[in-house]
Amino acid sequence: MSFNKEVEHYDLVSLEAVKPADISHGPSPVLKASDVPPLRTNGMARLAQMSLLSAHGEMFRLRKGSGEGKTDMKAVKRRKDDMVDGLMQMHKGNFDKNAVEMIWGDGKFTGPKTIEVTDLEGTKRVLKADVIIVCTGSRAIINDIPGLKEADPLTHVELLDREELPSHLIVLGGGYIALEMSQAMRRLGSAVTVLEHNERILQQEDADITAMLKDILDAEGVQILTSTSINKVSKSGQSVTLKGTKSGQPFQITGSHVLCATGRLPNNQNIGLEEAGINLDSKGFVVVDEWNRATTDGVFAVGDCAGSPNFTHVAYDDFRIVREYLTGKQGPSDRRSGRQVPFTLFTDPELAHIGLREHEATAKGLEYRLTKLPMAASLRTRTLGETEGFAKALISADDDTILGFTALGAGVGDLLPVVQLAMKRGLPYTDIADLVITHPTLSEGLVALFGAVPPRS
Numbered sequence: 001m002s003f004n005k006e007v008e009h010y011d012l013v014s015l016e017a018v019k020p021a022d023i024s025h026g027p028s029p030v031l032k033a034s035d036v037p038p039l040r041t042n043g044m045a046r047l048a049q050m051s052l053l054s055a056h057g058e059m060f061r062l063r064k065g066s067g068e069g070k071t072d073m074k075a076v077k078r079r080k081d082d083m084v085d086g087l088m089q090m091h092k093g094n095f096d097k098n099a100v101e102m103i104w105g106d107g108k109f110t111g112p113k114t115i116e117v118t119d120l121e122g123t124k125r126v127l128k129a130d131v132i133i134v135c136t137g138s139r140a141i142i143n144d145i146p147g148l149k150e151a152d153p154l155t156h157v158e159l160l161d162r163e164e165l166p167s168h169l170i171v172l173g174g175g176y177i178a179l180e181m182s183q184a185m186r187r188l189g190s191a192v193t194v195l196e197h198n199e200r201i202l203q204q205e206d207a208d209i210t211a212m213l214k215d216i217l218d219a220e221g222v223q224i225l226t227s228t229s230i231n232k233v234s235k236s237g238q239s240v241t242l243k244g245t246k247s248g249q250p251f252q253i254t255g256s257h258v259l260c261a262t263g264r265l266p267n268n269q270n271i272g273l274e275e276a277g278i279n280l281d282s283k284g285f286v287v288v289d290e291w292n293r294a295t296t297d298g299v300f301a302v303g304d305c306a307g308s309p310n311f312t313h314v315a316y317d318d319f320r321i322v323r324e325y326l327t328g329k330q331g332p333s334d335r336r337s338g339r340q341v342p343f344t345l346f347t348d349p350e351l352a353h354i355g356l357r358e359h360e361a362t363a364k365g366l367e368y369r370l371t372k373l374p375m376a377a378s379l380r381t382r383t384l385g386e387t388e389g390f391a392k393a394l395i396s397a398d399d400d401t402i403l404g405f406t407a408l409g410a411g412v413g414d415l416l417p418v419v420q421l422a423m424k425r426g427l428p429y430t431d432i433a434d435l436v437i438t439h440p441t442l443s444e445g446l447v448a449l450f451g452a453v454p455p456r457s
């Protein structure tokens with residue numbers, strides 16, 4: 001049996017209002033790019049920051065004028081390319097500093113511990129090594145729906161490479177990529193419709209979270225249609241039509257583009273893995289043990305290709321596991337399966353999560369206490385003017401350890417580490433409630449949240 005008591009009051013911190021007189025609206029300055037200081041959030045200067053954000057928008061020439069549909073997508077793409085190039089230069093610099101040779105090309109196993117690389121000019125090179133780490137990542141699934149492949153569907157890669165805004169983007173799937181991309185494209189000026197075959201978007205999350213996220217996206221004009229399955233796609237000129245069912249009834253929609261965001265497949269096919277003794281599981285992931293060792297001695301697999309939760313920080317942790325193994329550091333035997341897997345969905349507001357969800361605790365028959373507060377209880381959200389959302393935590397009914405934490409709100413991804421540390425160390429929630437946390441920061445809301453846990457019965 002599980003029981004949960006929601007705490008509705010949230011007057012544990014004083015909710016002093018931001019007085020209009022505190023906020024001065026000066027004339028907007030005319031700024032040159034060189035005048036624009038780096039973006040930074042500094043307390044009550046939120047409005048000044050908004051003004052700067054606007055100036056940055058002009059600086060990057062993201063707008064052709066004011067208003068919807070005026071986004072300069074060439075500038076958006078240029079900005080994205082610049083960011084990616086900057087990251088690549090950073091990595092390349094690190095490789096150079098550490099005397100790591102970088103070869104651009106397609107690699108495949110041609111024998112045990114032997115890889116053949118075909119470079120961009122088609123030249124082949126054979127490499128042998130004592131240790132090989134497979135890190136081939138994943139790619140978007142393009143479903144086998146009749147007509148879909150012929151309709152030139154976009155994945156996030158093509159979408160982010162476009163220099164023109166889709167007039168009506170139809171998004172297949174209602175998961176991470178769908179929601180992040182849908183909100184971004186809607187804000188840039190596209191009409192957006194999300195088609196999810198489950199009853200809810202982000203089905204793995206608790207219903208209160210998905211309901212509020214859906215409301216937030218709805219309010220921005222992202223149309224979300226759930227219980228919607230597509231069985232035929234056809235393209236005609238500049239438009240694409242998807243047919244299927246919605247809640248069992250015939251359904252049809254026409255838009256300008258389709259984005260496939262229905263999950264990912266590992267890049268493990270036709271690269272000689274099985275021939276080299278590296279087993280794949282039924283979903284095509286490299287089979288690995290707690291140390292990320294594949295089934296051939298000296299071969300490891302990390303990240304998406306190894307079936308690890310699809311997050312960059314998890315892929316990085318896989319690398320750390322391999323490094324620990326190779327450097328002889330002894331770790332716990334559940335180094336891979338026992339680690340925390342936090343995530344942040346980068347919609348605005350963000351969705352951050354770690355540990356157990358309510359429905360998971362209930363399914364396990366775990367008793368828990370629930371504390372749940374609106375984000376407005378955190379004063380920082382008021383100074384930011386972003387009070388939407390709520391945070392909740394599950395506390396063990398038997399002791400005071402934290403079982404899980406979920407928050408939907410501005411900047412909530414940055415709240416995770418404090419909670420994670422307490423969970424990792426098995427600390428009681430009161431250790432967070434008792435912290436003296438800087439006012440007014442988002443983290444201060446954790447004191448209110450964990451200060452409102454119902455007592456043990």
Ligand SMILES: Cc1cc2nc3c(=O)[nH]c(=O)nc-3n(C[C@H](O)[C@H](O)[C@H](O)COP(=O)(O)OP(=O)(O)OC[C@H]3O[C@@H](n4cnc5c(N)ncnc54)[C@H](O)[C@@H]3O)c2cc1C
Nearest residue numbers: 105106107135136137138156267303304310311312313315
């Ligand atoms: C749109 C999108 C947004 C995301 N946002 C986030 C986020 O905000 N936070 C987060 O934590 N995670 C995010 N993820 C997930 C994250 O990107 C992945 O989990 C992570 O990149 C996995 O790292 P990886 O090294 O396993 O694979 P990848 O990053 O996919 O890298 C694999 C590399 O191997 C190359 N490769 C593949 N096969 C071969 C071959 N045969 N020979 C040579 N090279 C090969 C590929 O070209 C690629 O460069 C996002 C994913 C997507 C698609």
Ligand SMILES: NC(=O)c1ccc[n+]([C@@H]2O[C@H](COP(=O)([O-])OP(=O)(O)OC[C@H]3O[C@@H](n4cnc5c(N)ncnc54)[C@H](O)[C@@H]3O)[C@@H](O)[C@H]2O)c1
Nearest residue numbers: 173174175176177178195196197261262263310344345346
């Ligand atoms: N912020 C982040 O950390 C971030 C952002 C983007 C992606 N990612 C990672 O990348 C992974 C892949 O993202 P994704 O969005 O492609 O997959 P996903 O698994 O998150 O979501 C896929 C969604 O598509 C739905 N779906 C599947 N087939 C469908 C169909 N035929 N018709 C309608 N709906 C269908 C599923 O029910 C699900 O809701 C994520 O699971 C996540 O791990 C992380």
